[in-house]
Each structure stands twice: as C-alpha cells, then as structure tokens.
Amino acid sequence: MTTNLVELRDLKVSFDGVQVLHGIDLDVGRGEAIGLVGESGCGKSVTWLAALGLLPGKASVSGSVRVEGREILGGARSTQEAVRGGKVAMIFQDPSSSLNPVIRIGRQITEALTLHRGLKGAAAKAEALRLMDMVGIPDARRRIDLFPHEFSGGQCQRLMIAMALAGEPDLLIADEPTTALDATIQAQILDLLIQLRAETGMATVFISHDLGAVSQICERVCVMYAGRIVEQGGIDTLFATPRHPYTRGLFDAIPSLHGERTRLIPIPGTVPDPRHLPEGCAFTPRCSNAVEACRHLRPALTDLPDGSRLACHRPVGTAKAAACHALEGAH
Template sequence: MSTPSSLVEIRNLSVDFESNRHFTRALHGIDLTLSRGEALGIVGESGCGKSITWMAALGLLGRNARVSGSVTLGGREILGTDDATLSCVRGGRIAMIFQDPSSSLNPLHKIGWQITEALRLHQGMWGQAARKEAERLIDRVGIANARQRLGEYPHEFSGGMNQRVMIAMALAGNPDLLVADEPTTALDATIQAQILDLLDDIRRERGMALVLISHDLGMVAEMTERVAVMYCGRIVEDSPTSDLFANPAHPYTRGLIAALPRIDGPRQRLMAIPGTVPPPSALPPGCTFSPRCMLADEDCLQCVPPMRSASADDRHVAACVHLGAVSSFVPKTSAVVQASAAGVA
C-alpha cells in the first residue's frame, strides 16, 4: 500500500531472460515498498533473484532481459524510461555498491578523477570545488591522507579501501537510497565490521534508505529494520527484523536460520536444507520450495501460495499454506542471530 513516506514502490516486477530463442522467467511479480530512511535486508540463496530485482529496477540488465511491471521513485515511474532519465536516477537518487569493487572501478583512471566525475554528473561540481568535496568524501569514509590518495589508482588500494572508495562515489550524488549488494563479501572480518559501521553511520547521518543484499543473516539482523526473504524469484516472507528472527513463518526462512551455528549450549550438527535451488527453467508446480520442505503435501502442489498474515498487525507476511505448523519444523533461532536481532528491536 502506498504511503506518503514511500520512497520506492515495486509492483508486479517480472524479468524474463532470452536463451536459445525462448524466454525463461527469473522474477515472478515482485511487490516491494521501501520507505524513506528505512533499512531493508534481502536474503536468500544464490540464484533467488536478490540482485536481479534491483538491477531490473534500475535498468541495468542486458538486452536479453525482458522487464515488465512498475517501479516508482517518489511517485514517478522509472521503469522503461529513457536513458537520460535513468542516468539522473542512477547515482543521483539511487546509488548501488556492487560486491566486487575492483571490477567496478576503472583501473585506467585515478581515484580522484572517478569521484569528481560522479560529482560533476550528479551535483554539477567542477574544478577546485569538486576536488575539495572529493577529499571530504574520502576522509568521511575513513581513508587517511585524502589529498594524496586521490592521485592514486585502484590497484594501489586494498580491497577494503576500494570498497570505501565505492561508498564515497555512491555518496557523491547525495542519494535517497543506497543499494549495497554483498558489500563485504571479499573482506576480512575486521574490515567487514568497519564497512558496516560506516554504512550505518552514513545512513543515519543523511537519513537515506538502505537496501542490504546479503547471505549473512547475522549482519542483516544487526543492520536492518525489515527483511524480505526471496526464493526462486519470489518474495516468500516479509517482516520486521526482530519478528522474523524470533518467529520465522516460512519453512525456508526457518531452514536458513537453523543452518547457523549456536554460540551457547552443547555442540550440535548443523541443520541443512536438503537439495538445491532449482533452475528458473525447471521450477516445480505450486510452491517452488515444496521439493525441499518437510511439511510439503498435496495442497502445496496445487498453486503458488499467496502472501498470508503471520502476525496480528499484518506487518509480518509469508507465502505458505502451513503457517501454523512451521514452528515445529526445525530447531529454534540461532543465538547469534537472536542477539543481533535484539539490538534492532
């Protein structure tokens, strides 16, 4: 439902990819609303459509992709608009940080040139003013000796520092929304914590919205206010973060949480979800999770289950016909995730 505070509204977003002269559907009618200043986590196994959702929304997919539906930014439709409009949106209103910063930065240009280019495109800043602002941004993301570092190339930076440069470039357009796609995948644990603290500080300082795409449930529990769980190109659960980790309503969500190790009590064998994510071209009938679900029965094969309320206030919804039986599906939530979720409750 649209509200005055809505920043982005995605409605019935579908993506089909062409291969060997036929189309295969990868996204099946995604519905998602993001409010101004909200921190949303998107989780799920690889191949579930997390990154494709936002790449489709921003027009970043190749020519073999057929995208349909609606994506509005501040009430204005942006899906399918001309390149000039999208160029203003990308980087200006919505910035995206990709998981591999080394492949996102141009190795032939110095860091300063790349940041000032973003400032020129999205804020109309030139010359010394752009240079000063680039220095300020580099300093803000925690890179010392900013003036000297602006004259260096990406290969002269570590992976963590390149990720900080990417954050600085994203902030150069003063965006309303920052989409972080696995922003700490290639970083060690210490640098991961620094990057996440930086993102959280900047989000609160600027009042911008954040979409965090990640496999790390502990990170999502700590960083976000709401979580959407994706499986096979669909959102199967959407809930406030604390409620999702305390009372997961979908068997898939509960399976993901049960696969995390506990930090208290005796050692136990981790619970694994059997099987793998099916390819988009060979989805099972009905609920696509049914071949891997211990609760599956004939009802699950009849049709794709619609979203149903899993809480009294309807803020927690899940697409499962057996919501009442999910609580006995697998063991309780991992303690490490419970502790992180308690911090955002």
C-alpha cells in the first residue's frame, strides 16, 4: 500500500479547448505540510479544484488522482463526495462567498457533521460547539445560532476551518486563507493552522503568494508557473538556493527588513495567456537568464541529487542573503 496520502499524476485541465494545467505530478505524504506558490493564474487553485472534482462542467480534466491508493478522478459521484470533506477538505480564500448568508452558522456546521460522520440532533450540536471552541470562536454557545454577517472576517475564516474539520479530514487544503484579512488576523489564522496540524496530525497543502507565511507553515514547496511545476524542494533547500529564475525572481521581489533600503527588483511582464504560450519554456519572455534552448525546448521536471526537482535549462546560483533575511523578519 502506498505511503502517500494523495498522489496526482499527469493532471491536465482544459477550459473550452484551452489547456491551463499541463501534467501535474505531486505527492502529499501523511502529516506533511506542502506550500504551493506562484503568481495568480499559475494554476495553484485549479490543481486542487480539479483533483476534488469541483471545477465547472465546461472543464475537461484528465490524469490520475489517488487518495490512499484509490483512484477518484472520473469515478462515481458518490466516491468523490465521500472523499471531499471526509478524507480531504478545502477552505477557500473568501469566506464571505463560501458561507451561506441566509443559513445560521450552527446549521452549516452540523450539516457537514451529519453528512460525513452521521451525527444528528444534540450530538451534532455538541460537536459543532466543540469545533467552534477549537478554532477560537468566543462565546460559541450563544453565537452558534447567528448568521455569517454577524461575525468578523477573521471569525468567518475560523468558521470555515471548523466546517472543514467537521469531517475529520486527513488532508486540509488551505487556498490563500489569509488573503482578505489584516496582518494581525493573518498571523492568528496561521498560528491556528499550525496548532491544528500539531493536534490532529493532518496533512496540509497551503496555497499562497506569501513566501513568509509558507516558510512558517510548510516543510516542502512547489513553485508553479503557467500551469506547470517548475521547481520543488524542501523548505530550507529551496529558500536558501532557489535554482529556477522564476523562483529567484519571487525572492528578489520581497522587501528586506535588514540593512539599507533598496529598490525592489520586480519580475517584468505578466503570466502568459494560456492560449498563446511560448514554444519552449513559458518563462522565457520574462527571464534575463534565458538562452536559445529556452526559446525552443520545454524543460522537463527532473530529479536532482538533493531530492529537489527542477525544470530549467539554465538554473541560477545562490539566493541573495537579503531575500532570506526578509523572510525571517516578515512574521
């Protein structure tokens, strides 16, 4: 039996004939915390929405998604529904659009408890109260019958986490869970995720633009660009020596909190339109390190001796110390 909790193999996604995900291979081990980083439009969220069968009907999905060795992609709807919320749960970046505004919070949590654990009545309400206490909702007994608009943004995100935990998942996918929150509340949500993982032993996939947050919560990082993984490695190795020019660019764009103030080095241009990708490496038009091979040959994601993976014809050298210092002081 596989030692991995989830295995994605050659996962591809197209919308109306336009391919946006180009063969993602990714394993998530039991209890592991993985960060998925990259600019908006790189395919981070689409990867997991596709894996869980949450994309709209116009999406075409192929490849393999195995949970505990069992294939769920293309399987019966009942199989996917048993996995979603039970084995794998997902929290989204905007709780205000994920919580039903006309249904009381208690009912929304107990619905998940009934669906995934068969709890009803007083038992379901008692467990809902326990979950609200666990995620730090004050005065849960009084507030369980309130509507979502009667909670703050940070509390709504905590309630989303409580709903995700209702099915006692083995994997929690956190899709930019701190994006809409102020800095203080962001820190509290990150601390909560770290605490819950330590208490429950669940694996975590943390999707984020915030490399500082990723450094706090994850053990391994996957960098995505234009629908592909371009670099992957342990948190210490990748943060100390990012090899892909795109990864290096992400670090160079982080303001340093140490030493003299210097001008940030932005990555020029934008993520390419998936309808008009370059012939070779998709990052070539934005890359100052590109050579002729980059324009015509798409680099394969290959294994490196230190266990990392890289898709690049001309890797860069050691990261600037300032980038690492910036991350150390960011939180």
